[in-house]
Amino acid sequence: MDSTNQVIYDFSNLTANEVEIETTDDTDKSTENKVKPKVETPFFELSDYLNGALHEESHYSWSQTFTEIEIHIRLSKNVTSKNLKVNITYTSIDIHAIVDGERTKVLGGQLYDKCKAPDAMWTITGGNKLNISVDKTKEIWWKKLFQHESEIDTKKIDCSRQMNELSDETQAQINQIQFDEQQKLKGQPTSDQIKQQELLRKAWDAEGSPFKGQPFDPNIVQFQN
Structure with missing residues (x-):
């Protein structure tokens, strides 16, 4: 072969940063158009x-x-x-x-x-x-x-x-326990103590009571066990 007709390409001076790969729009679209596998939702939960x-x-x-x-x-x-x-x-x-x-x-x-x-x-x-x-x-x-x-x-x-599965009596007992616990944390009277005060208030002004007519003060009454 005649050496004068040879074309010699010299890539020795190229660096890695000078090598570019062209991405066409068709390539991007083909990736986007890929169908993702459909995950079927179970019928029964x-x-x-x-x-x-x-x-x-x-x-x-x-x-x-x-x-x-x-x-x-x-x-x-x-x-x-x-x-x-x-x-x-x-x-x-x-x-x-x-x-x-x-x-x-x-x-x-x-x-x-x-x-x-x-x-x-x-x-x-x-x-x-x-x-x-x-x-x-x-x-x-x-x-x-x-x-x-x-x-x-x-x-x-x-x-x-569940709470609604319990009997009305059991639900009432649970509610009372929860109420009493909250009252104790607040330093307030429990449900039993509130009932005692209500009974005492009624007896305070009853006929024959030594406290009748006086301001209600449950602290001056002593209960005997």
């Missing part, structure tokens, strides 16, 4: 099977408190409140859907224990989620919802109870 069980293959779950059972069922898109038949007795639940004249079983079976059927309530939320709420006849922890299910480990359930 943790609260839907708290202290109960999740039967995802059968499209339902149940949860419980000490006094109540909640059942959550995933319905087919073609099932609405108009074609849904919910039959709840003291010992069983039977749910069917009638679509295009055909009767299809949604869920059902004999309950683990008795429920207060007349007070049962059900509603459909989110378009296809059937929620059923029933009260227990006895304050016990259910080991399963239906007799045909496997039992849950009741040792692992949260045994704490």
